[in-house]
Amino acid sequence: MIIAIPAHAEGWNAEVDERFGRARGFALVDSESGAWRFVDNGTADAEHGAGTGAVRSLLQLGVAVLLAGRVGPKAAEALEAAGITCLTLEGQGSVAEAWNWYKQQRTTP
């Protein structure tokens, strides 16, 4: 299962991007293998429709879960339609912190 985290830059310690559609890129983590990579967000510079465009990219990348700070109304609708679970981050500063928070969420019922 692939987990996506909006980030300002590449790297495990990169800052989480509070924006979703206009995030610089996404850290993608494979929850089984722990492998991760960074992809640029092609819609960061879109004139309009950045949020829905980003959802399309995540769908194509096979993302199942998004850990994000703020998601606008149209992006939220698109995420739901795409079957991507969106969990709201609360002040996790780095990609690593967000990932650890997610692992905790999974293990604690």
Place this chain on the structure above:
Amino acid sequence: MKRIVVMSGKGGTGKTTFTAALAAIAPLPIVLADCDVDAANLHLLLRPVAAQQQRFLAGALPVFDSRSCSHCGMCASACVFEAITLRHGQYAVDAAACEGCGICARVCPDGCISMTQRLTGHTIEAVSRFGQPMVYAQLCVGQENSGKLVTRVRQLTDERARSEGVDFVLVDGPPGLGCPAIAAMSGVDALLLLAEAGAAGAHDLARMIELRARFGMPAACIVNKADLDAVSRAGILERCEREEIPVLAEFPWSPLFPESLRQGRTLTEMPEAPFRASLDFIWTSLLNHGVTS
């Protein structure tokens, strides 16, 4: 860095008037941004100097390579905006009529049309007459604001704040709830909502509050023209209380507002500095009462 954006939903509630007034009495170094690019006018009150312009390219415009054109006319007939015409024996586009859809490039059998970005406006970095760095933009005629342009203005503002070591950014937001509004709100620390006591003001504030609930950042409210309509005012106050949005101040309608704009001054620069205590209280609240936390 703290970022506060002034939003309203409805246009004309006083976003720019209050952004300028708050800038004039800012108790700490700030960087200003005008993200209401469709009607950028913060600079009219803050009369910035040392302006530096950058071209802003966006959208799409067809460019014709006439050497390979067979003059079939398919581009002109496919264009529903009638933006392509034959001029002096060559097909050419009327940039003002073109919506940038790209159908001409798609139907051209000769492959002689390519879509390129067009100059839609300029971003401007300057210094307000109160000595604060400010970033704004001006659009070319016929162009519209976009999430992309708002994002660019905010990016320049953040860079400027970082390079000058300033910790506080005050953004004059765009009206509405669409793409530019969302681009202005996303990732900010708090919203300063400007409500207008009227049916449209109350209605649009309610929609803005719903949008804000999705983003979850703290918000505070100012009620402007509070004595215009008692029913709308009561509705605004009730809604804010329900949403736990503190109402920091109420301002009556006053001829001082249009008069200050006419003179190109901020409110606090008018004789006897009207509403100064309320404006100071707004700053105190923004800095101390958790609105920025």
